Amino acid sequence: AQSVTQLDSQVPVFEEAPVELRCNYSSSVSVYLFWYVQYPNQGLQLLLKYLSGSTLVKGINGFEAEFNKSQTSFHLRKPSVHISDTAEYFCAVSSNSGYSTLTFGKGTMLLVSP
Amino acid sequence: DSGVTQTPKHLITATGQRVTLRCSPRSGDLSVYWYQQSLDQGLQFLIQYYNGEERAKGNILERFSAQQFPDLHSELNLSSLELGDSALYFCASSPSGTSGSLGWTDTQYFGPGTRLTVL
Numbered sequence: 001a002q003s004v005t006q007l008d009s010q011v012p013v014f015e016e017a018p019v020e021l022r023c024n025y026s027s028s029v030s031v032y033l034f035w036y037v038q039y040p041n042q043g044l045q046l047l048l049k050y051l052s053g054s055t056l057v058k059g060i061n062g063f064e065a066e067f068n069k070s071q072t073s074f075h076l077r078k079p080s081v082h083i084s085d086t087a088e089y090f091c092a093v094s095s096n097s098g099y100s101t102l103t104f105g106k107g108t109m110l111l112v113s114p
Numbered sequence: 115d116s117g118v119t120q121t122p123k124h125l126i127t128a129t130g131q132r133v134t135l136r137c138s139p140r141s142g143d144l145s146v147y148w149y150q151q152s153l154d155q156g157l158q159f160l161i162q163y164y165n166g167e168e169r170a171k172g173n174i175l176e177r178f179s180a181q182q183f184p185d186l187h188s189e190l191n192l193s194s195l196e197l198g199d200s201a202l203y204f205c206a207s208s209p210s211g212t213s214g215s216l217g218w219t220d221t222q223y224f225g226p227g228t229r230l231t232v233l
Contacts, residue, residue: 032218043116043204043224044157051219090157094218101172102218104157 002027006105023091118225139207146188152201
């Protein structure tokens, strides 16, 4: 079985400050990892995904994430946030072997203030 | 706009009733996924269909069922509704969705959701 833990339910930050949203996963096999963003009253949108290769993954809107296998983490970062980044962010995992489903974390609400 | 449409946007019904949620995928996408988002359970994958066939199953209750039609639109049927079924139900689509783990490498495009309220 696989699971995802997003360590912070809310992260308040000032505009133009850097931010890191933390995600740890648990799986007995190798994984694919995803970050999705959900803006208020909208569906989810894929920010980035790690399938294989380089552990540093760049996504849309200036976000990036680093896959760390030894620490089973996939933290999301942005060097300078904007007000428009205020949203809920979900980390998700699926296994890359055999039958798999997609498991989401509980989400982290990023609150960007002026 | 992701290109995925869901109807209705809002649905209010009573316990014990049955409802049908509809999803039209992006043009050309063969896979449809259903998700439930609630305050209690968070975001949960329910079921995936690929070109009319069930491909993967998640935390879907036996009271719930889905199907994908020849024109690739999908319906999620929820029956014997309980208060706890109140949630936002999302549909997503992706281009392929080949079996097992490979399907999850696709980028999924989410619809705006259907908010179900069970009174």
